[in-house]
Amino acid sequence: MKVTMMMVMMVLAISVYLDSASAASSVGEFVDKTINNNKIATFSKTYCPYCRRAKAVFKELNQVPYVVELDERDDGSKIQDVLVNIVGKRTVPQVFINGKHLGGSDETVEAYESGLLAKLLGIETVDHDDL
Numbered sequence: 682m683k684v685t686m687m688m689v690m691m692v693l694a695i696s697v698y699l700d701s702a703s704a705a706s707s708v709g710e711f712v713d714k715t716i717n718n719n720k721i722a723t724f725s726k727t728y729c730p731y732c733r734r735a736k737a738v739f740k741e742l743n744q745v746p747y748v749v750e751l752d753e754r755d756d757g758s759k760i761q762d763v764l765v766n767i768v769g770k771r772t773v774p775q776v777f778i779n780g781k782h783l784g785g786s787d788e789t790v791e792a793y794e795s796g797l798l799a800k801l802l803g804i805e806t807v808d809h810d811d812l
């Protein structure tokens with residue numbers, strides 16, 4: 682009886698482990714696909730002022746980024762864990778252009794002001810508004 686119970690516990694533990702491993706890999710796949718399948722991918726939080734500032738940049742450039750609002754998703758903090766491994770930071774926003782990491786809000790505004798962002802997006806530089 683004891684052996685049976687132990688075996689049941691082991692099977693349960695293995696299945697919990699496999700479930701969490703598969704969830705982690707599907708979150709990783711989601712992040713990879715989001716970054717690589719969108720010209721502009723932004724990981725953001727709805728209430729974050731830095732995220733608002735980064736999104737305003739794209740509005741100024743008449744570009745529509747693909748935005749993942751982490752605070753609106755159950756897996757938001759898992760996505761943030763995956764992002765830490767990619768960008769080395771836990772802050773939002775994190776912006777990717779053509780599959781490459783641009784940075785957070787500061788780097789996005791800087792790239793907008795220097796004209797680098799327009800260049801990366803292959804669009805005409807526009808007159809800059811203060812953001």
Ligand SMILES: N[C@@H](CCC(=O)N[C@@H](CS)C(=O)NCC(=O)O)C(=O)O
Pocket residue numbers: 726728729730731732771772773774784785786787788
């Ligand atoms: N200098 C950073 C600041 C970003 C920042 O501090 N974001 C806050 C939210 S407004 C953050 O990520 N805090 C940690 C968290 O939300 O997990 C940038 O330019 O992106």
